[in-house]
Amino acid sequence: MIKFENVSKSYENGGVAVNSLNFSIEEGEFFVLIGPSGCGKTTTLKMINRLVDLSKGTIYINDKKIDEYNIHELRWNIGYVLQQIALFPHMTVEENIAIVPELKKWDKKKINYRITELMESVALEPKEYRHRKPSELSGGEQQRIGVIRALAANPKIILMDEPFSALDPISRQKLQQDMLTLQKKIKKTIVFVTHDMQEALALGDRICVMKDGEVVQCDTPKEIIEHPKNNFVKTFFESGNIYKPSLFSREYKVKDVMYAKLYNSYKSEDGTLSIKDTESLETLLNRVLKEKSVPIDHLGEIVGTITHEHVLKFISLNLEKGGELS
Ligand code: ADP
Ligand code: MG
Numbered sequence: 001m002i003k004f005e006n007v008s009k010s011y012e013n014g015g016v017a018v019n020s021l022n023f024s025i026e027e028g029e030f031f032v033l034i035g036p037s038g039c040g041k042t043t044t045l046k047m048i049n050r051l052v053d054l055s056k057g058t059i060y061i062n063d064k065k066i067d068e069y070n071i072h073e074l075r076w077n078i079g080y081v082l083q084q085i086a087l088f089p090h091m092t093v094e095e096n097i098a099i100v101p102e103l104k105k106w107d108k109k110k111i112n113y114r115i116t117e118l119m120e121s122v123a124l125e126p127k128e129y130r131h132r133k134p135s136e137l138s139g140g141e142q143q144r145i146g147v148i149r150a151l152a153a154n155p156k157i158i159l160m161d162e163p164f165s166a167l168d169p170i171s172r173q174k175l176q177q178d179m180l181t182l183q184k185k186i187k188k189t190i191v192f193v194t195h196d197m198q199e200a201l202a203l204g205d206r207i208c209v210m211k212d213g214e215v216v217q218c219d220t221p222k223e224i225i226e227h228p229k230n231n232f233v234k235t236f237f238e239s240g241n242i243y244k245p246s247l248f249s250r251e252y253k254v255k256d257v258m259y260a261k262l263y264n265s266y267k268s269e270d271g272t273l274s275i276k277d278t279e280s281l282e283t284l285l286n287r288v289l290k291e292k293s294v295p296i297d298h299l300g301e302i303v304g305t306i307t308h309e310h311v312l313k314f315i316s317l318n319l320e321k322g323g324e325l326s
Contacts, residue, residue, distance in 0.1 A: 001027040001189050002048060002157065007057035009043050017043040018213040020057070027156075028187045032200040035210035036236070041193040044210070045159050048191065049078045061157070076100050079150030079158040079188075083166055086146050087134040093119075093145055094130040100153040118148040121185075122178055140171030147179070151186070160192045164199070173313075176202055180309065197237050201225075202312045209233050221308075222289045252281035252314075254296060254306070262310035263296065265303075274302055285311050 002025040009017045018040040025031045033041045046052040047059060050071055059066045066074060087096050094115050101111045119126040122144040134142055143163060150158050164172045176199060183190065194200055200207045201221045208218040209232075217229040228234040255277040257263065274295040275287055284306065287294045293305040 001025055001029070001062060002191070003060040003063075004044075005058045005060070007044075007047065007059060008055050009040075009047065009052060010055045016213055018047075018210075021215055023208060023215060023218050025189060025191060027189055030183055030190045030192065030203055030205045032204035032207045033191065033193045033210060034195060034197065034200045034207055034236075035216075037195060039210045040213040041195075041210060042161055045161055045191060045193055048157070048159060049075050049080060072103075076104060076153060077155045077157070079152075079155040081143075081146050081150045081158065081160040081163045083162045087142055087149070089134050092131050092133060093137070096134070096145060097149045097152050099149070104153050106153075114152060118151060121182060122148055138171070139167050140175060143167060143171075143175060144178070147175075147182075151188075155188070157189045157191070160190065162193055162195070165194065165196065172199075177313070179203060198312075198315075202309070209236065225289060253277065254279050254281065254284045255298075256281065257284065257306055257310060257314045258296065258304070260314055262314050263304040263306045264293070266305070277303075281311075281314075285315075 004021045004023050007021040008019050011017060021044065033044055035041055043052055047054055048061075048066070050066060061069070061074075088099075094112075097115050097118060098111050101114060106114075115130060116126045119129060124141060124144060129137070129141070134145070137145065146163065147160075150160075164175050167175065180203065192203060201224075204221055206218065206220055207224055209216045209224070209229075211232055217224060217233050219227075219229075224233065224237065228237060254275055258277060272291065272293075272295055274297040275284060277296050277298045284294065288306065288308040288311050293307040295302045295305050297303075
């Protein structure tokens with residue numbers, strides 16, 4: 001879907017922002033770019049919708065070079081979500097959402113229907129919210145509108161540059177969760193920039209770790225966790241505190257994840273090996289990293305299943321509470 005071939009960017013002052021990037025993003029993939037500040041994430045993202053010109057190399061979208069597309073056509077077909085203040089302050093919520101559909105000359109009725117549908121998809125009551133100005137929304141609500149505005153004209157590709165990083169931890173987690181649910185439904189190709197490893201692991205189908213303008217490792221979360229390519233990836237990952245030793249030294253059990261209501265109540269019958277609810281969180285984590293979902297055995301009976309997402313959610317919830325389990 002999106003292919004980078006030897007892509008480099010240097011600025012006039014001689015600084016090299018990114019150097020010889022090579023990777024492909026599949027259709028429907030949630031692709032995360034992560035790395036420390038200044039490593040070239042935003043530059044990489046902005047080259048996709050031609051907000052930044054390449055110095056060398058080629059980017060293809062659906063096998064066509066990006067500079068062969070009409071630039072407006074290209075931008076309207078790529079949703080873009082920024083960290084903050086991306087909504088136009090003097091326009092209402094519905095006017096903000098309608099921008100690209102109007103540019104595409106959709107009729108009024110279709111636009112209105114679309115606005116209602118999108119607002120409902122992120123649990124913002126259309127009647128209550130559509131006539132508000134951005135200043136009459138909380139930070140989390142503004143970012144929700146930012147996300148659905150990017151989806152408005154149904155683009156195939158969505159670029160998101162640290163969209164949740166200005167939010168408080170609770171709203172942030174809520175939006176991450178919403179994003180996962182939404183993506184299951186819409187299956188867009190998403191390129192998501194963050195500097196937060198917890199967020200990358202929670203959201204990404206694949207994670208591309210960058211350093212000093214280069215790609216260090218581009219892999220599934222499981223591969224990154226189990227086989228970090230070098231010390232940089234390992235340290236960066238550990239500084240994300242996912243594996244805070246305290247979390248495991250508290251000896252959380254599978255049942256703690258279930259107490260936190262992080263499981264599916266249906267019982268899988270596909271013969272997957274179950275795990276006892278008295279087993280450790282660490283054992284569970286190792287299982288869900290390899291398998292999509294693991295059946296839970298309580299006193300010899302399968303009572304539900306736990307997925308990778310559930311476990312990451314549990315871990316991040318507890319990290320935010322400083323490792324305390326309420
Ligand atoms: P990130 O998003 O990972 O923090 P950026 O892509 O914004 O990194 O920046 C990568 C590098 O390019 C940085 O060293 C930054 O200073 C430099 N850079 C970004 N934009 C410009 C610009 N317009 N002119 C000169 N240098 C720039
Ligand atoms: Mg940036």
